Amino acid sequence: MLPYQTLIIIDKAGAMPIYQQVANRLVSLIQEGRIQPGAFLPSTRALAEMLQLHRKTVVAAYEELLRQDWVEAIPRKGVLVSKSLPGIKPRSFRPGGQVGGYSGGTGFSFNFVAPQPGIVIPGNKQRLVFNDGFPDVREAPLDLLLRECRRLSRGKAYAKKLVYGGAAGADHLRKSLSSHLSESRGLPIGPENLMVTRGAQMSIYLAAAMLIRPGDKVIVGMTNYRYADLCFEQLGATLIRVPVDECGIDVQAVSDICKKTYVRMLYVVPHHHHPTTVTLSAERRMKLLELIRSRRLAVIEDDYDYDFHYASGPILPLASADHGGNVLYVGSLTKSLALSIRMGFLVAPAEFIEGAARLRRLMDLRGDNLIEEALAELLDNGDIARHLKKANKLFHERRDILCDLLESQMGEWVQFKKPDGGMAVWTVFPSAFSLTGLASRAAAEGLALSDGSAYCSNAPAANGMRLGFASLNGTELKEAVRILRRAALGAPVVPSAR
């Protein structure tokens, strides 16, 4: 007889009924080949004694095994492991007695996904973060959103809406958002031109996956938003880089490349280039539009922080002009609403949206209907417009505070231009200056900070990083720059009296 008392360990405090635990463990022993087909199990009385369980529990376990066809009951003889099961050679006992599976690697090989630069995630010791340019979740209209969710979830009429929905987003949200975008950004669109996604990144992935085939050439800026680069490369594209200067991406260079070779797509962030925050000049904008029209050049226009602008009104997107149906326009609601709920959108000709929605359905079926419906309500009732107005004022102040601090405290090291909008300052350090060292010294003092690697493309790069100001209030910004300065000096930071 097998030493069942050591093979079947019961967790009496566990959530699973004990008879179920016994049955499952017996299944494992059969599957591992330790109990062979045709072998008798101990009588229920004997096993109950060995395991110190009530006999009824063991009877229930055996009944479960019978129902699942692992065992057969032979009247007056007992219960034996089904003879129809294949015999498995028992494997050597492993240390710890754990059944293998996930503790080692895979048995098979799998596709490669390139390593990615770290996103700054603060540890327990970092109370402050200079992030890539995120809004302040403390200012988010989360209460409004949750209130709306609660209201919707209680309404009888909504039960149907909450279960069923299309891959392009809830109809209500598509309608509200497309008119909101028409009004605020001059986009001549209807709901059929808009798809709600899980955030700008999904919009980029979807648009790119609809275009790129392995070997295709894609033009991006040098530098460029790193996660767009990686996305295009993962889809098989070869990147061609064009310079980015203080007027934005070099449109003449784009034009020259298009003359020489077939280009599948251009990725551009005209409003506030990532990472350097520059705005594409009026002149280049017009040249680019002409190029797009004449070459039928597919373009992903990423406008991730359109809603935040301080120097002038927002610049109209390329997508609002006549582009011959070639501009795929990508935006984010997550950033606009400072929500810890991710949502974005893709604007394109209707036939492209239809295709992208089909692809999205294969990727994750659809979004969260409850939240999409709730957001539509907030768009309709003006809550979102009010939030954006308030947030713009707040982030405008924070930009000014950070820029003043950088000038007065960090002037010896950094070069930067006050950004016209967005939520981060592009800050360039002398080329010999170690950003890794800076980041690790700052981290030790409680400030999480990029080490710059997220902004290096695979070519000579500026030694810079984005300092996000929107999620820190005035006091926090002061403290953060104080730590930054001390870290730059390489000296330990002494806590300030606040």
Next chain:
Amino acid sequence: MLPYQTLIIIDKAGAMPIYQQVANRLVSLIQEGRIQPGAFLPSTRALAEMLQLHRKTVVAAYEELLRQDWVEAIPRKGVLVSKSLPGIKPRSFRPGGQVGGYSGGTGFSFNFVAPQPGIVIPGNKQRLVFNDGFPDVREAPLDLLLRECRRLSRGKAYAKKLVYGGAAGADHLRKSLSSHLSESRGLPIGPENLMVTRGAQMSIYLAAAMLIRPGDKVIVGMTNYRYADLCFEQLGATLIRVPVDECGIDVQAVSDICKKTYVRMLYVVPHHHHPTTVTLSAERRMKLLELIRSRRLAVIEDDYDYDFHYASGPILPLASADHGGNVLYVGSLTKSLALSIRMGFLVAPAEFIEGAARLRRLMDLRGDNLIEEALAELLDNGDIARHLKKANKLFHERRDILCDLLESQMGEWVQFKKPDGGMAVWTVFPSAFSLTGLASRAAAEGLALSDGSAYCSNAPAANGMRLGFASLNGTELKEAVRILRRAALGAPVVPSAR
């Protein structure tokens, strides 16, 4: 002078400030080539008169254009369109005066995504739905989830957690869910083996995208979950189909194919095969495990409705046995919780999870931290276990009600086997019976129903459909089957006195 009063249409009730509307419209006119570089704009006084606006509004608009570099101001002469802008040949005026862009198709070609069978979405006239097997959102613990979200969003300590998070899911949820799965499903895993996704479909897509390269062979059942088939094909796989009978997928056939050709992957739903709901027999289960181990065959085990079982305890997944690291285990939290929030998971060896998380970051960065954190709390405090117990009892009753009704009311037409678990009955009609006709007659009477196309693979298929019972209560089930019978009879349905 251009007829500005017809070219610049102001929406005084719009959300956008009027000066901004004027500026934007002028930008469009410049971009369209209607106002050429070097041309003077009207004086602010003249334009104000033409548009019947206050002169200050036009001044503000011109200042905006100056800031954005569209115009230059020449002292004592006026404001002219920047000479540095490229000249654009004005295009012919279009009917409606709309600037083109999204009303037509794309200028470029794009990748093909195969058409998909319709998911049953009830229209306004359909008050009842036989869906594919969804839980009842009216019974969902949505209040608990939203309460938890509110609590978290108000806690100061959580602000940080809510903004930052990894692509594999919130740490807290990975930890809670992996121990929950270890306890309830016998999976020998830690948080490093688990990734939180946007639902089972995303888990399938991610796992498949990590494996499949164009031309690879993938084994699936005949029939099979249609959206898995489509996903693999979209990724470039060639499907090889093996029979599925009342004992599940034909494992011997899988083995034979593996001997003949290199197979990249097998997709299997051992617990309740989709669509036919059969459970893989104990014998085939053991054979399959042996095959997986010896061939190092990569397997996606889809266990989308594990939490619902009525005939016996839940069957342990393949993933709980020794599979040599080859089983990628996919599950859904959406179905378990009947939430209108989509969430699922993928279980795999740690190195595979790391790769899949990198891929997922390119697809949509990460999940919704707020909801992930809230769900972790509900797992920890036992709310989820309580909900599942209640839901199992309820859906068990509903299964029995539907099966009784089908037998008594639909016996002339349908064949079915009472399912051991899950949320749908696989119902087969005579081969000559038109499901399309049935669905349209039922729809006219208020019952949305599949036309069977979602269950047809691209080969001879059973003339069947899934009738989801979990989201309808007893009264609704009665009414639905009444309509179904009348639709089958081809006769109009008379409303019943309830």
